[in-house]
Amino acid sequence: MQRERDNMASSIAELIAERLDAMPAGERRAAQTLIANYPLIGLKTVADFSQQAGVSSPTILRFVARLGFHNYPEFQSALQDELAAQLQSPASRTLAPAASGGGKASPMLEATLDNLRETFRHVSDRQLTDIATKLSDRRGHMFLIGGRFTDPLARYMAAHMAIIRPNVFHLSGQESIWRDRLIDMGKHDVLLIFDIRRYQESLVRFAEKAHQRGVQIVLITDQWLSPIARFARHVIAGRTAMPSAWDSSASLFVIAETLIDAATRQLDTEGTRRIREMEELR
Amino acid sequence: MQRERDNMASSIAELIAERLDAMPAGERRAAQTLIANYPLIGLKTVADFSQQAGVSSPTILRFVARLGFHNYPEFQSALQDELAAQLQSPASRTLAPAASGGGKASPMLEATLDNLRETFRHVSDRQLTDIATKLSDRRGHMFLIGGRFTDPLARYMAAHMAIIRPNVFHLSGQESIWRDRLIDMGKHDVLLIFDIRRYQESLVRFAEKAHQRGVQIVLITDQWLSPIARFARHVIAGRTAMPSAWDSSASLFVIAETLIDAATRQLDTEGTRRIREMEELR
DNA sequence: GAGGCGCCGTATCATATGTTACGTATTTTG
DNA sequence: CAAAATACGTAACATATGATACGGCGCCTC
Structure with missing residues (x-):
């Protein structure tokens, strides 16, 4: 051999x-x-x-x-x-192969795992359910928006929500463009905002005006809480600290996926029917 | 059977x-x-x-x-x-569930943690380093694109990469728009693609043409490997299976953040200088 | 643009591998 | 204790499986 x-x-x-x-x-x-x-x-x-x-x-x-x-x-x-x-040796599998260097796994991965666990420790099932219920309410419109780095998260969530329910809109482009859409927003609508530091002035202003019009705001932010929390009906704070030059949005991302799943379950038959219908249209 | x-x-x-x-x-x-x-x-x-x-x-x-x-x-x-x-599912071996407070944690979270661990078990440091080196090469252009659900990931990564190096372009909008940009792509450029099932024909075609032009392709896909793997110089496969109606892109997201971090470290002084410079411009 | 080189797939071959038939040994039962 | 039934191994068989030869194709070099 x-x-x-x-x-x-x-x-x-x-x-x-x-x-x-x-x-x-x-x-x-x-x-x-x-x-x-x-x-x-x-x-x-x-x-x-x-x-x-x-x-x-x-x-x-x-x-x-x-x-x-x-x-x-x-x-x-x-x-x-x-x-x-x-x-x-079951023990060896935890540290297992990947890292060739010191033997410890990627510190990036470890930090991410910690962030996720810590994030969900502070989020109650009740909270997730309440938000999901709000997001499943097909009577009103659902708007999503994010900041400089988090806008992709809003897009990701919008792409899924738009499949299981009608009237989902991602607000993109120039500030003036989505500011003008305020005119269409009312108390039956929900606005989901991603915002981590450094918090953008434009988003705060937008959130405040939406709040004044009676829009229900769901905020997904970091542990230092965006000032938008002041106007929000629901706030979820994810951990973002990393041993890196950048903050991590991974925990926010997983929160988004969790909400998508919860909303899908609540819409259940109605949602899956839409999914099937939509697949046939492709 | x-x-x-x-x-x-x-x-x-x-x-x-x-x-x-x-x-x-x-x-x-x-x-x-x-x-x-x-x-x-x-x-x-x-x-x-x-x-x-x-x-x-x-x-x-x-x-x-x-x-x-x-x-x-x-x-x-x-x-x-x-x-x-x-x-x-390495975690499932430890039959002892959640030590803390009687309540079981979210199965979504558990599945995500498993996916992350499993994903990184299959990714070597060497691989990440190689890709980061390619992404740090400021001589060529860097293009990013994604599929129906993964395009936001491409955007997220583009938003960061554009800060630490020049000539970063996210390909968005109509297929015809980014197809026309092929004309500008050459062997010094790198194309980073996110693609999970169900794999989109248009993306495969695009990747093939880019490959023919000598563009180096980095593919981030799921464990079933997008057909684009055929043309890719580097492939990273993330786990996406979930106890949900949807697949999860969380592992791909964390891979993206890891690559961003690695590239940032490689560019080091040059990168941080750009960051500072850009902050001053705001 | 012509020639050479390396890569890859088709088709063929050799054999390792699973399967079966059958006869002997061993146990069971009246 | 005798007879039957079951269990087990030897050996022959069929086939799935790995290995190889060969030709076309693309790519790079000059």
Whole structure:
């Protein structure tokens, strides 16, 4: 069982990452599908593997040959050995392979996970339900808007909400454009705002005017609370601090997805009917 | 793939434990060896299995037949499925639920955390570094685009990248608009694409044409890999499965933030100088 | 633009692998 | 204790599976 790769790579995944650059297109595709479904796809037959990767069988074999294995079964044995080691020491799987450096996983990931846990610790189910109910109210209109970095979150949420209910509008473009839409907003409508520091003056002004017209405001902000909180009916504060030059909006993003899910469940039959109907229109 | 065991046993290990008593001596040895080396010995060949158990091949086959499988490959598939389920949700192994206050946390949150951990388990530091290097190359242009639901992610990333380096363009609007921009793209440029299922034809076509022009493509997709992977120089696959009507893009979002951070670090002094400069302009 | 090189897929081949038939050994039962 | 039934292994068989030879195609070089 001698291998001709005297390499330092401890896992096959690392070995692949190292040599990924030196690979031709087809084999790289094989490598990528293996990584994406690691390692189980490698335990199936060559035919299965090749089909999943969208290349031919010989390409798969050339791929494993390039990794230094003499034949396919030897490659599979190596994968199994690796799996066996993982399964036997459950502790190792937490720190597992990815990080080649100090052994600890990406600090970015860790910080994000912490932020998510901390964010949801402060959000009650009741709160989510209430907001979802408001967002599911098809009688009024729903408007979404965000700040410099968070506007994409508003877009993301709008794209989903527009599918499960009518009258969803994302406010984009020049400030003057959405300011003019205030004329159409009333007490039956809901305005969902994403705003993290540094809070934009224009958004605050907009929120205040909408509030004066009786619009129900849902604010998703950071833990320091945008001044818009003053006018908001519901406020959710996500954690955004990171060991980075930037703040993270990941927790806001997950909140958005959670609200989308909750609203979808509330609309239930009505919502899924719209989804089906819309799919047929495509 | 219907099995004739209408049994309630959820895992094959349980199934074996149930029927262990009713088995003849040889098959019992087979069963015990399988349990002792669960489940890897079952993924090897019948010959390996039989030798390890000290019985003959037919005994192994009779054993799996008794478990209700029609043939050996079907048995192996079942084992692999089980293994896949285990590997995909690392948290589910710890059967101990939420230590804090009796209440169970949001399943949405749990699924998201799992997805994130699993995503980063398949992404190497090396890969992130390589991509960040490419994104930090100020000589060429950087283009970003996304699909129906992922375009906001492209926008989010573009908003940040545009601050730390010049010539960042988010491709939005009509297909014809960004298709025309192909004319400006060359081998020094990089195109970052977000694409999750169901994959859009228009994006694939666009990626192919860009690839033909020598543009370096970075693809951020789901674990089933967009067909664009065929043309991509770098591929990162995030987990998107959720206990919801929708897939989640949260892992893709965090990947985006990680790349932003990595690129920022690489540009370092140059990047922070631009940030300061830009702040002064506001 | 012509020639050379490397990559990749089709088709074919060799064989490892699962499957089955059958005879012997072992246990069970009257 | 005898006879039947079940269990188990040996050996032959069929086929799924990995390996290879070959030709076309695109890409780079000169």
